[in-house]
Amino acid sequence: MRLSNDPGKPDLPPAGLGEIARQFVSARLRGGSLSDFPGLIPDDLETAYRVQDLAISQWDDRVVGWKVGYIAAERRDSSGDDRLLGPVFSRKLWNATGAIVEIPVFSGAGGFAAVEAEYVLQLQADAPVDQLHWSPEQAEALPARMFIGVEVASSPLATINVLGPLAVVSDFGNNNGLILGPEVPAWTTLDEPSLRAQTEIEGEVVGTGGATRLPGGLRAAYAFALSRSAQRGRPLKKGDLIATGNATGIHDIAVGQQAVIRFTGYGDISCKAVAAG
Numbered sequence: 001m002r003l004s005n006d007p008g009k010p011d012l013p014p015a016g017l018g019e020i021a022r023q024f025v026s027a028r029l030r031g032g033s034l035s036d037f038p039g040l041i042p043d044d045l046e047t048a049y050r051v052q053d054l055a056i057s058q059w060d061d062r063v064v065g066w067k068v069g070y071i072a073a074e075r076r077d078s079s080g081d082d083r084l085l086g087p088v089f090s091r092k093l094w095n096a097t098g099a100i101v102e103i104p105v106f107s108g109a110g111g112f113a114a115v116e117a118e119y120v121l122q123l124q125a126d127a128p129v130d131q132l133h134w135s136p137e138q139a140e141a142l143p144a145r146m147f148i149g150v151e152v153a154s155s156p157l158a159t160i161n162v163l164g165p166l167a168v169v170s171d172f173g174n175n176n177g178l179i180l181g182p183e184v185p186a187w188t189t190l191d192e193p194s195l196r197a198q199t200e201i202e203g204e205v206v207g208t209g210g211a212t213r214l215p216g217g218l219r220a221a222y223a224f225a226l227s228r229s230a231q232r233g234r235p236l237k238k239g240d241l242i243a244t245g246n247a248t249g250i251h252d253i254a255v256g257q258q259a260v261i262r263f264t265g266y267g268d269i270s271c272k273a274v275a276a277g
Contacts, residue, residue: 002078014210017047026173028155031277033110034157041166044077044128045084049232052086055172061089065120065241067151067175068221070214071165082215083224084165086173088241092152096181096269100258103177105154107255112161112174113154113273115253116246117261119187119211119218120149120180127226127236134226136219142243144222146187148263149198150271151243152177153250174277178243181214181269192217196264199248200233202257205225207248210264214245219246 016039042048056063065088071081094101105113109134124143133136154176160167161174168174184195211218221244225233229236236242253259258272 002169004034015209017042017051019052020051020170021058022082024156025055025058026144028106028172028276029174031104031106031275032156033106037108037157037163037167041163042170044110045079045081045166045169048166051170052172053232055170056087056257057164059089059217061091063087064093064239064266065243066225067173067178068225068245069165069173069242069253072247074163077166081224081228083221083245084169084173085225085228086169086175088175088178088243092177093123093241094177094179096179099270100273101179101269101271102200103255103271105152105176105193105255105273105277106156107154109272110158111154112158114250115199115201115259115261115271116151116153116250117199117207117209117248117263118178118243119184119195119244119247120147120178121218121222121242123236123238123240123242123246126238129230129235132191132227132230134223136216138255139226140188140219142226144182146218148181148184148249148266148269149243150179150181150259150261150269151175151246174251178241179269179271180241181263186267188216188233192256197247198262199251200260200262200277201251201253206251209248213247218244
């Protein structure tokens, strides 16, 4: 593992940010894997987002939304961000139809793959381009619909979560797709404890929870996505999706395994992992 602050390493120039992005993109396109982070891990989130932006520019698809991931207190940088963002692309967005949705993952010894229960917001209006900071209360006032969903958390780098948020941000936020399920009507009028979810893999319950599992709740995740997107020069637009964070945990899945994510009162989403590429 090559960390930028490893003591005793020779003073070699790091791989360029564009080269880090290129190697992640290349591995994703071929359905391959990376044995280690391709270069030196960025020193801060700002630099990691620069890698992510370069990777987005190299990816032949349109961003339709963003996943939000939580950053544990001991892994935050000087920005103070308690969450991170990763892009969701149009060709990796699937609608749940009641049938089993096949989800492409980088699995086996070389990659990481997991499923996450999500509450997904869809903006119904553009965010003001000049507003860089949002409170949860301000976010709630910006109209959005909410749906149940499943994030496909997957990366060609098996150790991506072990390496931490700077590595995660660099590789599309460890995202490889999003399944969108039925709507949760009038979500702002609901008590968040009433929003419950459960994840099963191969018939075994692997996680339970719901909206209250998200630190600060749905509105805090919404506010972060609005704030960080605006500060990156990517203010959110009408129609953009926000997967607010894992509601039952991060659950490893292997090629061939089937997951069922149950949202109490709003339906189930079934998916089966297939090899990416």
